[in-house]
Amino acid sequence: MSTRRGRNRWAERTTVMAVVLGWLVSTQVQATAEARLPEGSADHYAGSQIAKHEGTGGSERSAPSGEGGVEGIDVSSHQGEIDWAAHWAEGKRFAYVKASEGTDYLNPHFEQQYDGSFQVGMIRGSYHFALPDRSDGATQAQYFVANGGGWSADGQTLPGVLDIEYNPYGSTCYGMSGTAMVDWILSFSDTYAELTGRWPVIYTSTRWWAQCTGNTGDFSATNPLWVARYSDSVGELPHAWTVHTIWQHTSTPLDQNLFNGSYDRLVALSTGVPALQ
Template sequence: MPEHHSGRARRIPPTLAAGLISLLAVLALLVTLPGTATAGGVKRPVHPDRDWMGVTIRAHEDGAGPSAAAQLTASVEGVDVSSHNGSVSWSSLWNSGVRFAYAKATEGTSYTNPYFTQQYNGSYDRGMIRGAYHFALPDNSSGTSQANYFADHGGGWSRDGRTLPGVLDMEYNPYGDTCYDMSASELVRWIGDFVDQYRYRTGRDAVIYTSTTWWKKCTGNNGGFGSVNPLWIPRYSSSAGELPYGWDFHTIWQYTDSGPTVGDHNRFNGSLSRLQALANG
């Protein structure tokens, strides 16, 4: 005999209901984990251990070309490292000719590099001139708060003759919109807030790391920083190429992200004595 159904909805078995509640709880947790959008729409980092100076450059620009190392024998060799490099053999780098190093210290206002002490102090102990850099997330928090976080977590400066001014790493957003869903004027204001606060905290003008292509696209090629903030330009080709507006020369050139030794490789645009002068302030 065919079964007759009433219009009443069937009850969900208790075990199934409990499972659904658990699943919903997990989903609720996931939307609040770092890297997802919160109720206020603020993005938080999900992979800061995979964000390092220049990580987004090759993916967005065509500057990849032959290494220029052989053409730059008059400049000072350096590297930049982050947590993805782990514990670094500074003796090996020194023996290969590296004389300065920058280590990633922070990202946003919630991440610190777990290898920072080994990298920052290790390079110094081996005799190198060292510095720290901050990976900017302008849509995460204010420039002032990120400058404070950087200064509080390794980005400070001391006049010991071997500590370089901190670096603000401005590049393509690794988590979303290229320009962080911000207008050119908003980004220029954010960068200005960062460098002003960094100078207030340390007495030094921060170095700005950025590519010409990103700077043109996201700041409108603003020329307001070139007379004060040293430029670190990434371009993996035979020359540093065109510079962003406002800078007449570059201070550091990141010329390859695939050198024979650990880290991205860079050249200081001058002699060792000029690099020491930059450290001295």
């Protein structure tokens, strides 16, 4: 994609940027903790709209047998304070925590969820629920990074996630053309990379991507894919991706995920080495 020119320049300064930003984000999160908005209709968790539009695929299921990989979960304010030790005992080794939505919602349980998962030994990261019709991609990436979405090369922090899915408030594709949607995602991704030194993971579903981008936009060379599909197999992947990094395979009783690789590759993703080669 021609708009991606100049990306290689970020690779040379990834480590320095990540260390500095990690400190800045930590400071900002502490400073804004008391200003977080309360829970409410603005809080949509990863896959909430995918489940609504595509179905949940039936009852609760454990990690699909024979798939291998590393089990994890993702959470939002809907789970409140979490017993992380219990999830660790069940074999969960990574977690993604919702940090923000649009530019006016912050998860009031973020600190307990994000820090709690870290304290029991999980590798954790944070995600942003996108509202592309509210503000541009760069603005939402900046908001996310300033409020818990940063990354640091400590071996226990996963790159941040852009959660892009069906519009919870109206038009499925936020009233945007496929070209405009791809441009918005690219703006978010490039801004996140500029601020953190890492490309964000993209969370989406194959059906949404086909409908709202027209199966355009090739992010496969830079952005790891976290695909949502509530079934016994991961199925067809969104346009251009030939491999997935994380699969959200069920949303009941809470979102459960499977990392596509061994634990050492999960650690590699957290340190900046590509998870899948």
